[in-house]
Amino acid sequence: MNWNEAEFPAINQTFLGKRESRWWNIDPYLFWSMSLLLLLGILMVFSASMTTALYAYGDVFYFLKRHLLGIGIGFIFLTIFTFISLERLRGLNHFLLLATFVCLILVFIPGIGKVSGGSYRWINLGVFSFQPSELAKLSIILYLADALANYKERVEDFRRGIVPFLILVGLICLLVLIEPDLSTAFFLFLIAFVMLFLGGSKLQHLLLILIVLIPSGIFLIFFGGKEYWQERILAFWDPWKDPLGTGFHTIQSLIALGSGGVVGRGLGESRQKFFFLPDRHTDFIFAIIGEELGFVGTSLVVVLFAIILWRGWKIAQEAQDEFLGLLAMGITISIMLQVFINMGAVLKLIPVTGVTLPLVSYGNSSLIVTLSELGILFNIARGRE
Numbered sequence: 001m002n003w004n005e006a007e008f009p010a011i012n013q014t015f016l017g018k019r020e021s022r023w024w025n026i027d028p029y030l031f032w033s034m035s036l037l038l039l040l041g042i043l044m045v046f047s048a049s050m051t052t053a054l055y056a057y058g059d060v061f062y063f064l065k066r067h068l069l070g071i072g073i074g075f076i077f078l079t080i081f082t083f084i085s086l087e088r089l090r091g092l093n094h095f096l097l098l099a100t101f102v103c104l105i106l107v108f109i110p111g112i113g114k115v116s117g118g119s120y121r122w123i124n125l126g127v128f129s130f131q132p133s134e135l136a137k138l139s140i141i142l143y144l145a146d147a148l149a150n151y152k153e154r155v156e157d158f159r160r161g162i163v164p165f166l167i168l169v170g171l172i173c174l175l176v177l178i179e180p181d182l183s184t185a186f187f188l189f190l191i192a193f194v195m196l197f198l199g200g201s202k203l204q205h206l207l208l209i210l211i212v213l214i215p216s217g218i219f220l221i222f223f224g225g226k227e228y229w230q231e232r233i234l235a236f237w238d239p240w241k242d243p244l245g246t247g248f249h250t251i252q253s254l255i256a257l258g259s260g261g262v263v264g265r266g267l268g269e270s271r272q273k274f275f276f277l278p279d280r281h282t283d284f285i286f287a288i289i290g291e292e293l294g295f296v297g298t299s300l301v302v303v304l305f306a307i308i309l310w311r312g313w314k315i316a317q318e319a320q321d322e323f324l325g326l327l328a329m330g331i332t333i334s335i336m337l338q339v340f341i342n343m344g345a346v347l348k349l350i351p352v353t354g355v356t357l358p359l360v361s362y363g364n365s366s367l368i369v370t371l372s373e374l375g376i377l378f379n380i381a382r383g384r385e
Contacts, residue, residue, distance in 0.1 A: 023082065027381045030311040033304045034359065034374055038071060040289075040301070041360035047268045048288040049281035049362060063281055063362055066128055070364030074371035081375030086383065089376065090323060093146045096139040097168075103132035104175040121179045122365075131365035133176045133184045138369055140169060140192055141330035148199030149323035155200045162205055165196065183341075183353035186217070190337060195330050236351035249284070252277040253346050257290040257298075264294030281362045283354055286346045301360070305339050308332070315381045324380050331373040338366075 023031040042064070049063035056062075081089070107113035107120045114122040114129050122129035144165065154161035169192040173185040197206060222230055231246040239247025256272040259265070270291045273280045280288050290298045312332030319325040335358050342357040344350040356363045358370045 023078075023378055026082075026378050027311055027315070029307050030315075030374070030377065030381070033307040033311070037301070037304050037359040041285075042067065042071070043267065044285055044289055044292075044360065045281050045362045047270065047292065048273050048285055051273050051275065052281070055275075066364065067362050067367075069127065070367040071371075073364070074368045077368055077372040078375040078378075081372050082378040082382075084379065086324065086379060089142075089379070090146055093139070093142040096135070097143050100132060100136045100139040100172065101175070103130075103135060104172065107132060107179065119179050119181060121181055128364045131363075133179075133181060133188070134365040134369045136172050136176065136184075136188055137191060137334055138331075138373060140172065140188060141195065141334060141373075142327065143168075144192060144195040144199065145323055145326040145330055148195065148326055149321070152200060152322070155196075156202050158202075158205045158208075162196065162201060162209075165192065166209070181354075182221070183355060187337065187341065187353075187355065189213070191330065191334050194333050194337075195326065198326055198329050232351045232353075236348070239348070249278055249352050250345075250348050253284050253287040254348060256284075256287040257346070260291040260294040260297075262295050264290070264292045264297055267292050279354075282356055283342065283352070283361070284346055285361045286343055286357055289360075290346075301357075302343075305336070309336050311381075312336075312377055315377055319380055320383050324383075328377055328380050331377055335370060335373065 045067045046061070046064040050060045053062035053064075054060045103123060106123055112123060113120050114124040116122065121133065122131050147165065148155060151161065169189065173188050176185040176188060193206065193209070197203075221233060235242065235246035235250060239250040241247060243251055252272055256270070256277055259271070265271070270280075270288050272291055273288060277284055277287060286298065286301070289301060293300075309332060312328060312335070316325045316328035316332065319328055338355055338358050341350065341353055341355045342361070345352045345355070356366045358366065
């Protein structure tokens with residue numbers, strides 16, 4: 001087999017065992033933090049999902065097997081994005097952006113898109129379903145990193161440097177909003193906003209965007225025709241007003257965390273997973289970690305993500321050029337925002353959003369995209385010296 005060295009310059013070195021081509025030698029802190037979170041995720045997905053898997057599918061390993069499949073596919077993309085040429089990667093930004101638009105449209109086509117809970121968010125791939133909005137996170141970061149580095153002199157101009165980016169990101173957010181998925185649309189906009197800030201946009205321009213969009217978002221939530229958007233906000237303020245309805249997720253999550261104490265009930269000993277806590281192996285897996293492993297377990301998760309934040313920011317600071325620095329920063333902030341939103345919802349710091357915990361929760365789309373993003377971080381780290 002002849003490898004194209006322009007695209008995969010280090011792939012042969014990997015199989016020859018070169019130290020600089022091993023993840024644990026490229027950045028050991030990042031690698032072991034990622035690995036420990038994946039291992040914890042395997043254990044907790046199995047523990048949290050076994051009741052649902054047995055009841056709904058008659059197979060206690062149903063979700064675990066699909067989770068392991070997602071990790072396997074994710075490691076393929078981790079390898080590709082670690083060893084692909086960074087110039088080749090930069091050239092993929094328009095392709096990924098186009099693929100994102102196409103996939104976001106395909107979810108609405110019968111026979112291709114999969115409807116669940118009244119939402120058109122997935123493309124049916126047979127073994128599992130892919131969520132295009134997850135791909136949108138990576139494609140927006142890659143596109144904006146390239147555009148902001150190429151047109152740096154225009155970034156300070158609102159009409160020429162900000163508006164075109166807002167239109168493009170706005171179209172993606174609109175497609176996600178139509179699904180409907182308000183929390184992901186908000187998340188995508190937040191990523192773009194942070195990227196514009198890091199890329200050198202003027203603060204007054206960014207404040208102007210917020211002044212326009214915040215009232216628009218509030219109007220959309222309360223008058224956009226989606227009653228459950230309003231219910232989530234109201235349940236955040238007072239979940240005990242409707243403990244068996246809109247406030248059920250939040251209350252059961254707090255019960256799980258509180259009952260775990262310092263060291264937890266023990267691995268596999270959760271009581272909330274017996275059909276008390278909804279979405280226990282996806283959005284609320286952090287609550288199950290708190291119940292089974294206690295404060296010690298949740299603290300470990302926070303520390304591991306803090307290490308990823310530290311290494312990601314360090315890689316961004318030591319990147320070879322501005323594009324790679326912006327790309328590394330965007331990826332790091334995207335992962336950390338997702339962590340904060342997930343944990344914030346579990347701890348009742350923010351309304352329930354439906355955002356999974358990266359590397360830990362069940363959800364193959366998120367898992368594959370997150371491992372792809374970490375592969376890019378490893379790739380950038382390879383060229384730091």
